[in-house]
Amino acid sequence: MKIKKALFIGGIKSGKSLNAETYTLKNSLQKPIYLATTEFIDDEMQKRIDSHKLQRSVQFETIEEPLNLYNTIAKCESSVLIECVSIWINNMLYHGFGFDDMKRELDAVLALDKTVVFVLNDVGCGIIPDNALAREFIDISGKLSQLIASSCDEVYHTVAGISTRIK
Template structure:
């Protein structure tokens, strides 16, 4: 089963995705953390620490910022993964072309494991002035569409409430 939770910043998507992951897993699930710690961003470290406290010891954490296939391709049918978050994965791979990103998602779609994805919704605002930000917003939309296509369930999250779209 593949599931997508998407929403704005601090919408509650990670919390709901964690709950769903624990609900559907038959054994201790994996938390695939995509943040690249090389940025030395203190505010992001606080966010990460909060996520770690929230999930306690209920997950086995694996850190992989760029190559999801490297981790997920080793999965077994009974495995469950929470990928938090696809926006960070996209940011870390922003120099890659669209084909590379879509190919990774297509490979992931073929895997016989439960995978829950978290994605930030950044496509409802204005068109950014700089080209890098525009590329990130555009690619977030493209990646989001591909994830929605390959997922069995899709939830939009606002104010901690999930609306099922698929």
């Protein structure tokens, strides 16, 4: 199997996660890793997490890691699905990390000789928010999505459950 990197980008609830899971399963020789990045939990977020767990069933081995993508992925022997980069960016900002820290971490992940599938919310189609933190998140997300997409072999944009290959 050819080592490849892929990005699934789309709006929230667009179907990108399910399509990324299907893609990862098709491109894995053994049981893939589901790298869950969610850290902050409230009742509503717990329902989302439970839904994702049910969706992926037992087809993936789940590893929960909110910050250290590179160290975690470097140890994995199978394909890795990162779900999701947007939550990871949020976690990094919350813990005081900046764009340069995030870029270094993703550059290291992208340099790994492993199949990695990234899931990322497309935040570039909305309005400019009225607060500085939201603007910083959108700026970082946009820059990192460009970094990831430029390094990936394949990029899929997802709308209404349909992923269209754009690279």
